[in-house]
Amino acid sequence: MKDFDSIWRTQDEIRTVVNAVLGECIWNLSYNERRMGIELELTEYLEEEDADALICQFPVPADYDGAGSKGTKLSPRLPLSHFDGAEMFDLMCREHDEFSERFNSLVMEYRKAKS
Secondary structure, eight states: OOOHHHHHHHHHHHHHHHHHHHOSOEEEEEEETTTTEEEEEESSOOOHHHHHHHHTTSSSOEEEEEEOSSSEEEEEOOOGGGSOHHHHHHHHHHHHHHHHHHHHHHHHHHHHHHO
8 A cells, every 4th residue: 555645755855856946836736546656847947967956955865767748857855665566576577678678679679670
């Protein structure tokens, strides 16, 4: 079972950091059920170094996802303690399937290019 209270608290902490560092510039801050993680998109575009400096202030690790439709996209990662074992297993299976599909499509593109 997900610990939504902890997820919401983490989102609030992230919002506080963004507002303190950049001002109010959050376009989207939401929990993504499929990825089991938080998605953050700003209303402005940051250089990668500036995004890294912002991420260092977050209460959880995060990844820089580049440019979104409105601004910089970041993916804060939630601690595994927010989820139970069955949810983690489902996430690992989805990630494995997505990786396998992407790998197979790259192999097909490579074979096409070689022929």
